[in-house]
Amino acid sequence: MHARSLASCIFCKIIKGEIPCFKLIETEKVLSFLDIGPLSKGHALIIPKYHAEKLHELPDEYFTDVLPAAKKIAIALGAENYNLLQNNGRIAHQEVDHVHFHVIPKPQASDTEGLVVGWPAKKPSMDELKKLHEELVSKL
Numbered sequence: 001m002h003a004r005s006l007a008s009c010i011f012c013k014i015i016k017g018e019i020p021c022f023k024l025i026e027t028e029k030v031l032s033f034l035d036i037g038p039l040s041k042g043h044a045l046i047i048p049k050y051h052a053e054k055l056h057e058l059p060d061e062y063f064t065d066v067l068p069a070a071k072k073i074a075i076a077l078g079a080e081n082y083n084l085l086q087n088n089g090r091i092a093h094q095e096v097d098h099v100h101f102h103v104i105p106k107p108q109a110s111d112t113e114g115l116v117v118g119w120p121a122k123k124p125s126m127d128e129l130k131k132l133h134e135e136l137v138s139k140l
Contacts, residue, residue, distance in 0.1 A: 006051045011098035015049050024073060030065040032073060032103075039104050040114040042077040046070060046101040053097045054088040070103050079105040083115045 005012040013019045014031065021033035024044055032046040046069050048062035070084050085102040087094040106114035124132075 003049045004051045006098075009051055009096075009098050011047045011096055011100065012051050015047065024076075025069045027065045027069070029062050030069055032069050035102070040107055042079065042103075042105045044073050044103045046073075046103065048099055052099050055086060055099055056088075058099050066101055070101060073103045077103075077105050081106040085115060
């Protein structure tokens with residue numbers, strides 16, 4: 001499959017070399033670089049070299065290098081604690097409409113550096129979970 005790009009996309013421009021970046025890893029399928037608005041020191045992005053706005057739109061072959069790149073970056077950072085984050089859509093906090101993954105070091109247990117996450121866990125009944133499970137399995 002040929003890579004797809006969008007002329008107006010900032011990440012596509014970075015992939016093409018039209019906008020400079022602090023490149024970390026580049027393969028045939030992905031490019032990773034330091035985030036210019038980091039949540040902590042070493043915050044990096046990994047972007048597929050195919051323009052898709054959301055994860056479910058990205059061809060499967062573009063995923064193969066994502067986790068190996070994230071692992072290499074985490075090791076290089078020496079990060080004992082870190083988040084691997086991927087958002088889809090504005091209300092899910094996606095700011096750039098090109099699939100991307102964040103590697104965000106969490107150097108300390110505080111809300112001042114790294115990713116800060118609220119986790120509003122719900123308490124569904126076992127019947128609700130069973131019904132959802134059946135619905136999802138029928139679609140997979």
